[in-house]
Amino acid sequence: MTATIVTIGDEILIGQVLDTNSQYIAKAFDRIGIDVHEMISISDDRNHILDTFSKLQDNTDFVLITGGLGPTKDDITKKTLAEYFDDELVSDSNVLAHVENLFHKFTGTKAPLLQTNIDQALVPSKATVLHNEFGTAPGMWLQKGGTVFISMPGVPYEMKGLIDTVVIPKIVHDFERPYIIHKTIMTYGMGESLLADKIADWENSLPDFIKLAYLPSPGRVRLRLSARGKDKQVLETALSEKIEVISKIIGDVIVGFEEDKTIEAVLGGQLAQKGLTVATAESCTGGKIAQIITSIPGSSKYYKGSIVSYSKDVKINNLGVSEQTIAQHSVVSAEVASEMADNVRKILKTDYGIGVTGNAGPTSDDTPEEIGVVFIAIATPNEIIAERFNFGQPREKVIDRAVNKSLEMLQKEILKNV
Amino acid sequence: MTATIVTIGDEILIGQVLDTNSQYIAKAFDRIGIDVHEMISISDDRNHILDTFSKLQDNTDFVLITGGLGPTKDDITKKTLAEYFDDELVSDSNVLAHVENLFHKFTGTKAPLLQTNIDQALVPSKATVLHNEFGTAPGMWLQKGGTVFISMPGVPYEMKGLIDTVVIPKIVHDFERPYIIHKTIMTYGMGESLLADKIADWENSLPDFIKLAYLPSPGRVRLRLSARGKDKQVLETALSEKIEVISKIIGDVIVGFEEDKTIEAVLGGQLAQKGLTVATAESCTGGKIAQIITSIPGSSKYYKGSIVSYSKDVKINNLGVSEQTIAQHSVVSAEVASEMADNVRKILKTDYGIGVTGNAGPTSDDTPEEIGVVFIAIATPNEIIAERFNFGQPREKVIDRAVNKSLEMLQKEILKNV
Numbered sequence: 001m002t003a004t005i006v007t008i009g010d011e012i013l014i015g016q017v018l019d020t021n022s023q024y025i026a027k028a029f030d031r032i033g034i035d036v037h038e039m040i041s042i043s044d045d046r047n048h049i050l051d052t053f054s055k056l057q058d059n060t061d062f063v064l065i066t067g068g069l070g071p072t073k074d075d076i077t078k079k080t081l082a083e084y085f086d087d088e089l090v091s092d093s094n095v096l097a098h099v100e101n102l103f104h105k106f107t108g109t110k111a112p113l114l115q116t117n118i119d120q121a122l123v124p125s126k127a128t129v130l131h132n133e134f135g136t137a138p139g140m141w142l143q144k145g146g147t148v149f150i151s152m153p154g155v156p157y158e159m160k161g162l163i164d165t166v167v168i169p170k171i172v173h174d175f176e177r178p179y180i181i182h183k184t185i186m187t188y189g190m191g192e193s194l195l196a197d198k199i200a201d202w203e204n205s206l207p208d209f210i211k212l213a214y215l216p217s218p219g220r221v222r223l224r225l226s227a228r229g230k231d232k233q234v235l236e237t238a239l240s241e242k243i244e245v246i247s248k249i250i251g252d253v254i255v256g257f258e259e260d261k262t263i264e265a266v267l268g269g270q271l272a273q274k275g276l277t278v279a280t281a282e283s284c285t286g287g288k289i290a291q292i293i294t295s296i297p298g299s300s301k302y303y304k305g306s307i308v309s310y311s312k313d314v315k316i317n318n319l320g321v322s323e324q325t326i327a328q329h330s331v332v333s334a335e336v337a338s339e340m341a342d343n344v345r346k347i348l349k350t351d352y353g354i355g356v357t358g359n360a361g362p363t364s365d366d367t368p369e370e371i372g373v374v375f376i377a378i379a380t381p382n383e384i385i386a387e388r389f390n391f392g393q394p395r396e397k398v399i400d401r402a403v404n405k406s407l408e409m410l411q412k413e414i415l416k417n418v
Numbered sequence: 419m420t421a422t423i424v425t426i427g428d429e430i431l432i433g434q435v436l437d438t439n440s441q442y443i444a445k446a447f448d449r450i451g452i453d454v455h456e457m458i459s460i461s462d463d464r465n466h467i468l469d470t471f472s473k474l475q476d477n478t479d480f481v482l483i484t485g486g487l488g489p490t491k492d493d494i495t496k497k498t499l500a501e502y503f504d505d506e507l508v509s510d511s512n513v514l515a516h517v518e519n520l521f522h523k524f525t526g527t528k529a530p531l532l533q534t535n536i537d538q539a540l541v542p543s544k545a546t547v548l549h550n551e552f553g554t555a556p557g558m559w560l561q562k563g564g565t566v567f568i569s570m571p572g573v574p575y576e577m578k579g580l581i582d583t584v585v586i587p588k589i590v591h592d593f594e595r596p597y598i599i600h601k602t603i604m605t606y607g608m609g610e611s612l613l614a615d616k617i618a619d620w621e622n623s624l625p626d627f628i629k630l631a632y633l634p635s636p637g638r639v640r641l642r643l644s645a646r647g648k649d650k651q652v653l654e655t656a657l658s659e660k661i662e663v664i665s666k667i668i669g670d671v672i673v674g675f676e677e678d679k680t681i682e683a684v685l686g687g688q689l690a691q692k693g694l695t696v697a698t699a700e701s702c703t704g705g706k707i708a709q710i711i712t713s714i715p716g717s718s719k720y721y722k723g724s725i726v727s728y729s730k731d732v733k734i735n736n737l738g739v740s741e742q743t744i745a746q747h748s749v750v751s752a753e754v755a756s757e758m759a760d761n762v763r764k765i766l767k768t769d770y771g772i773g774v775t776g777n778a779g780p781t782s783d784d785t786p787e788e789i790g791v792v793f794i795a796i797a798t799p800n801e802i803i804a805e806r807f808n809f810g811q812p813r814e815k816v817i818d819r820a821v822n823k824s825l826e827m828l829q830k831e832i833l834k835n836v
Contacts, residue, residue, distance in 0.1 A: 041440070
C-alpha cells in the first residue's frame with residue numbers, strides 16, 4: 001500500500017511558507033506501515049490540480065491533500081475536487097453548525113455569519129466529511145477507482161488534528177497493512193565514509209526485506225534499518241541479529257539506539273527518570289537550547305530555566321562571570337563557558353548546568369577566536385568539562401551544531417555520573 | 419521559464435527528515451523571476467529517479483535536484499544521472515584535490531584517502547562540475563533536450579553555498595528572465611473571511627499580471643501581491659496604485675508592508691535604528707522568543723538577553739517576582755507577566771522588557787487558568803501593558819502564537835513611544 005502527499009499553495013512554491021505538513025503526514029503513515037511513495041507541492045491552479053489528481057489515480061492507494069480550503073478566492077481545492085469527481089457542492093448542516101459555533105466563540109458576538117463563512121460548510125455531495133475540530137474547513141474523503149483522496153486544510157494544527165483523530169484511525173480500521181519496523185543506530189565521532197568502509201560486508205549481508213540508510217549530520221551518523229513484512233516476529237528477530245553483529249564491528253562509536261526519538265526527548269526521559277535537573281546559560285545559541293529542551297511536554301520536571309546572556313554586561317552582572325576572566329581569556333573561551341555553566345547551575349539550583357559561548361558570525365565580537373568557534377561547558381555536581389569546537393560557517397549551522405553538541409555532552413555526563 | 423525541485427531521499431518520505439532545501443531553492447529562483455512549477459520528493463530508487471527525470475524533461479527549464487550524493491551505498495543519484503544521460507563516471511582532478519584537502523583538514527592527518535572518498539571525485543563525463551566549497555560532493559550541471567538538470571548535495575549548508583555562489587550567478591549570466599515583484603501587505607486583527615469580504619471589489623479589479631494570495635496565520639493575515647512582466651516600471655506603478663486603493667479600504671488594519679521580511683527582522687531594524695534595547699523573561703515560550711530575536715545577525719546590538727524561568731523558584735529568586743503576587747493571582751496572570759517584563763528590563767538594564775507566562779499544555783500547572791491561556795506584558799520606560807490571550811491547543815500552536823504576539827506587541831509600543 002502506498003500514499004502520495006500533495007500540498008497545494010502558491011506560497012509554498014515561491015518559498016514564502018515552509019511545508020511541514022508533508023513530514024507530519026509521512027511519519028503518521030510510516031507508523032501504520034503505509035509507504036509514502038512521493039510528496040508533491042503544486043500551485044493553486046485548476047489545471048495543475050486536475051492534472052495531478054488524474055496522474056495519481058490508480059497509481060497510489062491514498063492521496064493526502066493539504067491546502068487550498070480557506071474561505072478566500074485563491075483557495076480552489078474544494079471546487080476543483082468537486083469538478084474532478086463530477087460532483088456538486090452541497091451544504092453540510094453539521095459543518096455549518098460547527099462553523100457558526102466557532103465564529104460566535106471567536107468574535108464573542110451572536111452576529112450573523114458572512115457568506116464566506118457559510119460557504120465553508122459546502123462539500124462535494126459524494127464526500128464523507130471528516131470533522132475538523134480546530135477550524136472551520138472540513139476534511140473530505142472521496143474515492144475514485146482504486147484511490148482514496150483525502151483533503152485537509154493546510155493550517156498545520158488543523159491538519160494534525162484531522163490526521164491523528166480521524167484519518168489514521170479510519171485507515172487502521174478499514175484497511176489491512178504490513179508491518180514496518182525502523183531501528184536507528186546512533187553513532188558518534190566517525191565520518192560517514194570510514195563508517196561505510198568498516199561495515200561494508202555487514203551491509204552486503206542484509207536480507208532484501210531490511211533496508212539500510214545513512215543519515216549524517218554534523219558530528220554524527222545515524223544508521224537507519226527498516227524491515228517490512230507480514231510477520232512481525234520474523235522482522236524483529238532479523239533486526240536484533242543484525243544489530244548484534246554490527247555492535248561487534250563498530251561498538252565503540254555506537255552511542256545508542258532510537259526509535260524515532262530526538263536527542264532532547266531521550267535526554268528528557270533520562271533526566272526525568274533519574275530525578276535530575278538542568279539549567280542553561282546561553283550566549284551565541286541565543287535561547288535555542290532552552291527552546292529545544294522545552295519543546296518536550298513535561299520538561300518543567302527537569303528543566304528550571306536559562307539565562308540568555310547575549311551581552312557581556314549580562315554575563316558579568318547576571319551570570320556572575322568574572323570581569324577578570326573575560327579580560328584575560330576573552331568572552332569566547334573555555335574559562336567563560338565554564339563559569340557560565342557552573343554559575344547558572346548554582347544560581348538556578350540545579351544538578352547540571354550548560355554554558356555556551358562562541359562566535360556564530362557573520363561578524364566576530366571582541367575576541368581573538370575566529371568565526372565558528374564555540375566553547376561548551378557542562379557543570380556537574382562534581383566537575384566542569386569544557387570543550388572547544390570549530391563549527392565553521394554559516395551562522396545557522398554554528399548555532400545548530402552548538403545546540404546538538406551541548407545536548408550530547410550533557411547526555412554523556414548523565415550516563416557517566418549516575 | 420519554470421523550474422522543478424526534486425529532493426531525493428527515503429529519509430524524507432518516511433518523515434525522519436524535514437525537507438527545508440526546497441523552500442530555500444524556491445526563494446532563490448523566485449528572486450530571479452523563475453517560477454517554481456512543482457516540488458517533488460522521491461525515494462533513493464533507480465526507477466523512481468529515472469522515471470521522474472524523463473517526465474520532467476522538456477516540461478520544465480530547470481530541474482534542481484538535491485540529495486543522494488553521499489559516499490555510501492544508498493546514495494545513487496550520481497550513477498543514476500550518468501545512466502539517464504547515457505554517460506560514464508570519470509574522476510575529476512580538481513574535485514579530487516578538494517576532497518583530499520578537506521579530508522586532511524578534517525582528520526588532521528596526511529593519511530591516504532579511503533576508496534569512498536576517492537569516489538566522491540567521480541562525475542558524469544558530460545557534466546559541468548559546480549564547486550562545492552563546504553563539502554566533498556560536487557554539484558553537477560547537465561543538459562538534455564530543453565532542460566538543464568542541476569544536482570546538488572542534500573546537506574542544507576552545502577546546497578545553499580552552491581545555490582548562492584554558483585547556480586544562481588550562472589543562470590543570471592546565461593539566461594534572460596522576466597521581472598517578478600512581490601509586495602506583501604501585513605494586516606492585523608481582522609479575520610480572513612471578513613477581510614476577503616471587504617476587499618472583494620478591489621480584488622476583482624486586479625489586472626491579470628497581478629496575483630493576490632491570502633496568507634493567514636494566528637492573529638494576522640498577510641496579503642501577497644505578485645506582479646510579473648517584462649517592464650519593471652509598469653509592474654511597480656501598477657502595484658503602487660493598487661496598494662494606494664486598498665489602503666483606503668482597510669487602512670485601519672494594515673500594520674506595514676514587507677518584502678520577504680519576518681517580524682523579527684523588521685523589529686530588529688527598528689530597534690537598531692532607534693538605538694533601543696530589549697530583554698525578555700520567558701516562561702511557557704521556553705526561550706523561543708530569545709531564539710527568534712537572535713536568529714537575526716547583528717541582534718546583539720539591541721538584544722541583551724533573556725531569563726527563561728521555567729520554574730516558579732526561578733521566577734521568584736532570579737526574576738524577583740513577588741511570592742505574594744503569585745499566591746494571590748497564580749503564576750499564570752497579568753500581574754506575574756507584568757513583574758517579569760518590568761523586572762527583566764531593570765535587571766538586564768534595557769529600554770524594553772517582554773514578560774510571558776502561560777499554560778502551553780498538554781497539562782496545566784497549578785493555576786486556575788485553562789490550557790492555552792497566556793499573559794504577555796511589555797514594559798516600556800513609561801508603562802507596563804499586559805494582555806490575556808487564549809491560544810487554544812495544541813502546545814506548539816500556543817507557543818508560536820505567544821512568540822508572534824509578543825513581538826507584535828513590542829513593535830506596537832516601539833512605533834507608539836518614539
